[in-house]
Amino acid sequence: MNVGVCYAQADRQIWLRLEVPEGSTIAEAIELSGVLTQYPEIDLESQKVGIFGKLAKLDAPVKEGDRVEIYRKITADPAQVQRRRVA
Incomplete structure (x- = not known):
């Protein structure tokens, strides 16, 4: 099966396609x-994962x-980001 795996940092992102x-x-x-x-730095014990923007479990x-x-x-x-935009 062909799937993609994505991860993004603040300054770059990666999208890998694999079988x-x-x-x-x-x-x-x-x-x-x-x-x-x-x-x-990825810690799957504490970070969330999902498929197409919907949270999912590792299994x-x-x-x-x-x-x-x-x-x-x-x-x-x-909320802080929104307040900065308004100001």
Whole structure:
């Protein structure tokens, strides 16, 4: 199956396309992508993951064409950002 794995930092992003075996999980797709080696700061125990913007668990199966996303922790309070825009 062909899937994508995405991760974004504040200044750059990566989107890797790869083939995974049928029945692979999100965790397996992330591991096979090599993104954990490229970005050692990724901690799947604390960071959330999803498929096409919807949160999912690491053991959820992936389907053909899925885009697996690894989400960063929020570094700015959304309310504070809104107040700065208004000001």
